[in-house]
Every structure is written in structure tokens, then in C-alpha cells.
Amino acid sequence: MKIYLDNAATTKPDDIVIRTMIECMKDNWGNASSLHSVGQTSASCLEDARDICADSVGCSPKEIIFTSGATEANNIAILGYARKNKHKGKHLITTNIEHHAVLYAFEQLEKEGFEVTYLPVDSDGMISLRQVKDAIREDTIFISIMHANNEIGVINPIKEIGEIAHKKGIVFHTDAVQSFGKIPIDVKKMNIDMLSVSAHKIHGPKGVGFLYVKHKLPIDPIAYGGGQEKKLRSGTINTPSITAMGKAVQTAMASIEENSSKMSLLRDLLISKIQSEIPGARLNGTKEYRLPNNVNFSFADIDDDELLYALDVEGVCISSGSACSAGTVEKSHVIQAIGAAEYGAAARFTLSKYTTEEEIITAAETVKKVVERLRNR
Numbered sequence: 001m002k003i004y005l006d007n008a009a010t011t012k013p014d015d016i017v018i019r020t021m022i023e024c025m026k027d028n029w030g031n032a033s034s035l036h037s038v039g040q041t042s043a044s045c046l047e048d049a050r051d052i053c054a055d056s057v058g059c060s061p062k063e064i065i066f067t068s069g070a071t072e073a074n075n076i077a078i079l080g081y082a083r084k085n086k087h088k089g090k091h092l093i094t095t096n097i098e099h100h101a102v103l104y105a106f107e108q109l110e111k112e113g114f115e116v117t118y119l120p121v122d123s124d125g126m127i128s129l130r131q132v133k134d135a136i137r138e139d140t141i142f143i144s145i146m147h148a149n150n151e152i153g154v155i156n157p158i159k160e161i162g163e164i165a166h167k168k169g170i171v172f173h174t175d176a177v178q179s180f181g182k183i184p185i186d187v188k189k190m191n192i193d194m195l196s197v198s199a200h201k202i203h204g205p206k207g208v209g210f211l212y213v214k215h216k217l218p219i220d221p222i223a224y225g226g227g228q229e230k231k232l233r234s235g236t237i238n239t240p241s242i243t244a245m246g247k248a249v250q251t252a253m254a255s256i257e258e259n260s261s262k263m264s265l266l267r268d269l270l271i272s273k274i275q276s277e278i279p280g281a282r283l284n285g286t287k288e289y290r291l292p293n294n295v296n297f298s299f300a301d302i303d304d305d306e307l308l309y310a311l312d313v314e315g316v317c318i319s320s321g322s323a324c325s326a327g328t329v330e331k332s333h334v335i336q337a338i339g340a341a342e343y344g345a346a347a348r349f350t351l352s353k354y355t356t357e358e359e360i361i362t363a364a365e366t367v368k369k370v371v372e373r374l375r376n377r
Contacts, residue, residue, distance in 0.1 A: 001315055002315050002316075002317060003315055003316045003317065003359045003362060003363050003366075004317045004352075005316060005317060005318050005349040005350060005351060005355070005359075005363060006317050006318055006319045006348070006350060007201075007293060007350040007351060007352040007355075008150055008151075008153075008178060008201070008293075008294065008319065008348065008350035009319055009350070010200045010201070010206065011200060011201060011202065011203045011204075011352050012203060012352070012354065013200075013203055013204065013205060013244075013248075014203040014204075014247075014248060014251055016247055016251060017203060017204055017205065017244045017247050017248045017251070018244075020243055020244045020246075020247040021205055021240045021241065021243065021244035022240075024042075024045060024239060024240040024243040024244065025240045028041050028042045028045050028239060028240075028243070029042070029239075029240075030042040030239075031236060031237075032045075032046045032237045032239050033226065033228060033236070033237065042237075042239045045239055045242075045243045046066075046237060046239055046242055046243070047061070048243070048246060049066075049242045049243050049245060049246025049249075050064050050066070050246075052246040052249050052250050052253075053197075053210050053245070053246065053249055055253075056180075056181075056185075056249050056252075056253050057180075057185050057186065057187045057195060057197075057212055058185070058186035058187055058188050058189065059187050059188065059212050059214075060215065062215065063212055063213055063214060063215055064210050064211075064212060065210060065211045065212075065213055065229045065230060065232050065233055066208070066209075066210050066229055066233065066237065066238075066242050067208070067209050067210060067211055067229075067233055068207055068208065068209065068238075069198045069199075069200075069206070069207060069208060069209040070099075070101060070175065070177045070196045070197060070198035070209045071101040071198075072209070072233070073196035073197065073198075073209050073210065073211035074099070074101045074102050074105060074144075074173075074175055074196045075101065075105050075222055076211055076219065076221070076222055076232055076233065077144070077173045077194040077196060077211060077213070077219070078102065078105040078106065078109070078142070078144055078173065079105055079108065079109065079220075079222050080219035080220045080221060080222055080232065081141075081142055081171060081173070081194070081217070081218075081219050082109050082114060082141070082142055083109075083112075083220050084218050084219050084220040085141050085142075085171075085218060086113075086114070086141075088139075088141045089137075089138070089139030089140060089141040090113060090114045090115055090139060090141075091114070091115050091116075091117070091137050091139045091140040091141065092106060092109065092114055092115070092116045092117070092140070092141065092142045092143070092144070093116070093117045093119065093132070093135050093136070093140060093142070093143040093144075093145075094106055094116065094117075094118060094119070094143070094144045094145060095118060095119045095120075095121060095127055095145055095146070096118045096119065096120055096121065096333070096337050097121055097125065097146075097149055097151075097152075097333065097334045097337050097338075098144070098145075098146055098175065099146065099150055099175055099177070101175070102144055102146070102175055103333075106118075106144075117135045119131050119132065119135060119145075120337065121154075121337055121338060122338075123338050123339050123340075124154065124285060124286035124338070125149060125152045125154035125284070125285040125286060125334070125337075125338050126154060126156075126286060126289070127145070127156060129157060129160055129161065129164060132145075132161055132164050132165075133164055136164075136168055136170065140168065140170055141170060141171065142170065142171050142172075142173070143161065143165050143170055143171070143172050143173070144172075144173040144174065144175070145158070145161055145172075145174060146174060146175040146176075146177075146178075147174045147175065147176040147178070147179040147180075147185070147195075148176075148178045148179040148183075148291050148294075149178070149285070149334060150177065150178050150334075151284075151296060151332055151334040151335070151348055152284045152285030152294065152296045152334060152335075152338065152348075153178070153285055153290045153291035153293075153294025153295075153296065153350075154285045154286055154289060154290060155179065155183070155289045155290065155291060156289075158174055158190050158191075158192065159189070159190040159191055161191075162174075162190055162191025162192055162193075163191050165191070166191055171193045171194070171217065172191060172192060172193050172194075173192075173193060173194040173195070173196075174192055174194075174195050174196075175196050176195050176196060176197055177196060177197060177198045177201055177209075178201065178291060178294075179291065180197045180201070180202065181201070181202035181249070181252035181253070181256065182256070182259070182260055182263070182291055182292055182293060183256075183260060183291070183292070184256065187212055187214075192212070193213075193214045193217060194211060194212060194213050194214065194217070195211070195212040196209065196210075196211055197209050197210050197211075197212075199241070199244070199245035199248055199249075202248050202249065202252045203248050203251070203252070203352070203353075204244060204245045204247075204248030204249070205241045205244045205245060205248075207238070207241060208238060208241035208242055208244075208245050209245070210245070211232075211233075213232070219232060221233070221234065223235075255353070259292075259353040260292045261292075262353065263292040263293040263351045263352070263353065263355065264292040266351055266355055266356075266357060266360050267290075267292055267293060267294065267295055267351060269357065269360050269361075269364075270295050270349060270351075270360050270363065270364055271283060271287065271295055273360075273361070273364035274295075274297055274364060274367065274368075277364070277368050278299070278367065278368050278371055280299060280300035280301065280344065281297050281298070281299055281300075281371075282297060282298040282299075282300070282340060282343055282344075283295075283296070283297055284296040284297060284298055284335065284338060284340050284346065285338070292351075293350050293351040293352065293355075294348070294349075294350050294351075295348070295349040295350070295351075296346065296347070296348045296349070297346070297347055297349075298335070298340045298343040298344045298345065298346045298347075299344045299345045299347065299371050300343060300344040301344055301375050302344050302345040302371060302374050302375065303345055304320040304331070304345045304346060304347075305320075306345065306374050307320070307345040307347055307370065307371070307374065308320045308345075308347070310370045310373070310374060311347075311366065311367065311370055314366045314369075314370060315366070316362075316363050316366050316367070318347050318348060318349050319347075319348045319350070320332075320345070320346055320347060320348065331346065332346065347367075349363070
């Protein structure tokens with residue numbers, strides 16, 4: 001039996017999502033940009049999904065831009081806003097534990113003459129509001145800080161950060177890929193101007209996501225074409241994937257509290273068993289402000305590649321780093337940032353609504369057995 005605990009990398013698509021996508025491909029295959037009836041039937045499916053996505057974050061449907069996923073959404077938000085508004089200032093703020101889709105976008109802007117402040121985190125993976133305030137300059141125009149970290153699951157005080165930004169007239173973007181569908185988000189109440197989401201993290205299809213952009217926020221596109229999605233994301237619209245994403249979002253929102261509660265209990269069970277039964281195990285990231293489905297430990301005296309592969313042989317699928325660094329087992333920049341790089345093998349266990357208590361108990365026993373074997377070889 002395979003125990004899949006790598007849901008921060010991707011999730012198993014819901015059956016209803018798969019059926020929705022197939023049905024759309026069969027029945028609503030028209031180009032949603034076409035004006036004839038076949039195209040407009042597809043456009044109707046598209047707008048239904050837009051309504052669902054808008055409701056999920058508390059915004060207007062006209063503020064939702066469909067993308068190929070969060071990587072594209074992050075790039076549109078960061079590159080698009082900075083380039084459009086460089087006349088206002090060239091200073092930007094982010095953190096040193098962002099996903100590479102964010103970090104590399106900022107690195108590109110540095111090559112274009114922008115200045116970027118990368119806020120460091122403490123040993124728990126947290127940034128302070130004081131850090132944000134102190135980093136702001138007269139020429140600061142943009143702040144991007146992730147809602148929850150993809151590796152250690154730490155949740156940032158997004159509402160308060162957004163409030164700080166808005167008091168200074170600064171636009172605030174957040175990468176909400178890991179938090180969306182697991183904890184409630186309201187972009188208006190949380191002072192968010194732009195927000196990125198990916199469908200495959202919530203049991204939806206891969207290759208589709210959305211970007212919330214506050215109404216009338218000035219942004220330049222990063223690619224050009226037919227002008228679809230308010231000219232911010234040109235290209236033939238992927239109606240089947242977007243329709244399926246809408247179903248995934250609807251399903252996630254309908255049971256968000258129930259699923260969050262269940263995953264939190266299983267998360268705490270796994271943390272408890274590892275801490276009590278495996279010597280030399282270090283919990284990475286604060287436990288207090290943590291996603292309900294994320295557990296990340298470092299194990300002393302073991303290498304990352306050994307632990308990852310040994311657990312896979314035993315039927316437990318985990319990750320040692322970011323999913324977008326798949327195929328590598330190098331120490332992640334997040335583990336380095338919190339000072340845990342030299343401690344031992346870092347292992348990320350991420351749950352989903354399908355994870356069971358039996359799987360958690362078996363996984364904990366397997367981790368204990370594998371760690372003991374690797375240390376005593």
C-alpha cells in the first residue's frame with residue numbers, strides 16, 4: 001500500500017473534477033472567445049467558474065484572471081505591476097523563503113534596475129511586522145509575501161502586512177497556493193490587492209489557476225496575443241480545465257472547515273508520534289501558526305536522499321523540498337533560511353482530506369523504522 005504524504009506538491013484529482021473536465025471536453029469544446037452559439041456555450045461554463053473562484057476569495061468576478069497556474073499568476077502580478085509602475089518607484093519587498101516562482105521573478109526585476117529587499121525569517125520561519133515596516137522606503141511600490149510557506153507550512157500575518165502596505169500606498173500581493181482551500185481567505189478583509197492560486201493543490205487539474213487583481217489596478221501583461229482575460233493573459237482559453245477548477249474550488253469551499261479540522265488532528269498526531277518516538281527529530285517551522293496539513297521535520301545524522309528514497313521503498317511518499325525542484329534532493333533555501341540545513345535530513349509530510357488516521361500511524365512507524373536503520377547501518 002502506498003501512503004501518499006506529498007500533497008503540497010500535488011493532490012489527487014477528485015472524481016467529480018475529472019468527470020466535469022471530461023464532460024466539458026465532450027459537450028462544451030467550443031472556443032469561448034467565439035461569438036457563435038457553440039463558443040458562447042463554452043463561455044458560459046467559463047463565467048460560472050469565474051463566479052465560483054470570485055466567491056471563494058470574496059471578490060468580484062471581474063477581478064479574476066484565469067492563468068496556467070500559480071507560477072504564471074505570480075509572474076503576471078510581480079513583473080506586470082513593477083514594470084507598469086516603475087515611474088512611482090523601484091523598490092520592492094519580499095521574503096527569502098518565497099517559492100521560486102516569486103524569487104526568480106524578483107531576480108529578473110533586479111536585472112532591470114529594481115531594488116529588492118529580501119526579508120529574513122527567524123528559526124521558526126516567521127517574519128515580524130516590524131521587519132516589514134522597517135524595510136519600507138519612500139520609493140517602495142510593491143510587497144509580495146506568501147500566505148503560507150510551501151515547505152514548512154508557516155502562516156504569515158497577511159492581514160496585518162496588507163494594512164501596513166496600504167497605509168503607505170503600497171500594493172500588496174500574496175502567493176496563496178498552499179493556504180487556499182485549507183484556511184479561509186477574504187481579499188478585501190485581509191487587505192490583499194493581488195492573490196495567486198493553483199488548482200492542482202486542491203484536488204483540481206494541473207496547468208490551471210487564477211490571479212485575483214483588485215479592480216483598476218494598473219498592470220502590464222507579460223505576454224501578448226489575442227487579448228483574452230482582460231488583456232493580461234492572452235491565449236485560447238482552456239475551458240475544460242477552468243471548468244474543472246471551478247468544481248474543485250466549489251468542492252473545497254463546501255467542506256473547508258471539516259477538512260481543515262480533520263487534517264489538523266492528523267497533523268498533530270504525526271507531530272506527536274515523531275517527537276515522542278524518534279530521538280533527534282526537529283520540527284521545522286512554528287507549530288502555532290501552521291497549515292492544517294503540513295508537517296516538516298529534520299532528522300539528525302541522516303542525509304536527505306537516503307531518507308527520501310528509503311521511505312519510498314517502504315511505501316511512504318514524501319518530499320525533501322519544493323515540488324518545483326523535483327528530481328533534486330539538495331537542501332532547500334527555506335531549510336537554510338531557518339538554520340536547519342546542517343541538522344540532518346529534512347522531510348516534508350503533507351496531508352489531504354483523503355489522508356486517514358491509519359495512514360498516519362503507519363507512516364510514523366515506518367519513519368521510525370527507517371531512521372533507526374539508516375542511523376545504525
